[in-house]
Amino acid sequence: MSFKTIVAILQSEQDAGRVLDCAIPLATGLQSHLVGIHAESVPVPYTSATGFPDTEFLQVSAEMNKERAEKLQALFLKRVEGSGLSFEWRSLETFSGDSGLSGISTVRAADLVVAAQSESGGDGNADVGSLVYDAGRPVLVVPHAGPVVTTFKTVLLAWNGTREAARAAFDALPFILAADKTEVFVVDPPDNQDDDGTAGSEIAAALARHGANVSVAVRKADGASVEDVIQSRMTETGADLLVLGAYSHSWLRRLLFGGVTQSVLRSGTVAAFLSR
Structure with a gap:
């Protein structure tokens, strides 16, 4: 048995680097297929003082989400292109905006999931606890501080x-x-x-x-x-x-x-x- 399909959960720019520092060496060493997943939340409409949806807010939110998703995709592709890895990228938009839970169908088809530890009080963290509970697959949690180790002795x-x-x-x-x-x-x-x-x-x-x-x-x-x-x-x-x-x-x-x-x-x- 080996981990032939690895899913990397990239929730934010803050955790993406550490997740990839773990997932890419693992996938390289095990000759695994690596899937990067990021989800953005669907902008929630607010009602303006006149009683109509605030279209300007929706547009700004959508643009910010698109920009963040593109940055994470670019980071993922920069790290894996030319590495010789088999890989794919999945960008999602859901009401929760949680990359792990939004991509649960992909997660359940993986041998291993790599996600970042949630920082206490941190904004934009993926709900790793729910991911572990619902995935049905093992989750490797990368600590938010200290060296990233991929060869466990x-x-x-x-x-x-x-x-x-x-x-x-x-x-x-x-x-x-x-x-x-x-x-x-x-x-x-x-x-x-x-x-x-x-x-x-x-x-x-x-x-x-x-x-x-x-x-x-x-x-x-x-x-x-x-x-x-x-x-x-x-x-x-x-x-x-x-x-x-x-x-x-x-x-x-x-x-x-x-x-x-x-x-x-x-x-x-x-x-x-x-x-x-």
Whole structure:
């Protein structure tokens, strides 16, 4: 298995460069077909003081949208033309203007989606959380700061025994096999871990059969949040990729307490591979 179709979500000029810094080397190394997607929102008419639609506003909005879309298309083409890559560009116009969600039919036909981490309070961010939830395909989230890494040497697989974690582990297999080492990391395993395999030994053995270099580590949270424990372990191991089963808890728990997925999407410091 390999990632033969990669979709790059280019929502704004601020995130496009980092997304392409990740997607293009990946597509080149894997000899993948690269699809760039950008969406603009349909201008919403405002009523003037006389009660008629503000046509001037609509025209200005449409021109600004067109200019932004053309800039991102030009950036994409400049980066990929002459690279030898198989590629295509898709420019969309929808009511949401969200490049990931607007291009969901293309996303669902991809092996891997590359999107930028949403900056807290940033304008024009794609809704990466909804993209991860709805895509049905793995999403590689590029952090908004720090170096962009595309050759992952140390992978941390956050394992809690859920279907989402299992999906992420096997979706990420190309990266896991290419890495020097992968650690299956378990936080607060249940008392019956020997029966249900959530301590990580079974998934580690399964990955090892594919040829991965895998180890297992188990930690108690001891009152700390799971996301903080994972982040600390990322620092300890020097991991450059976090593999995570996204949204593995109920919506009510996420609403009340947040979750690891939201923390990664908001403030993760390394690339994160999310699947569900």
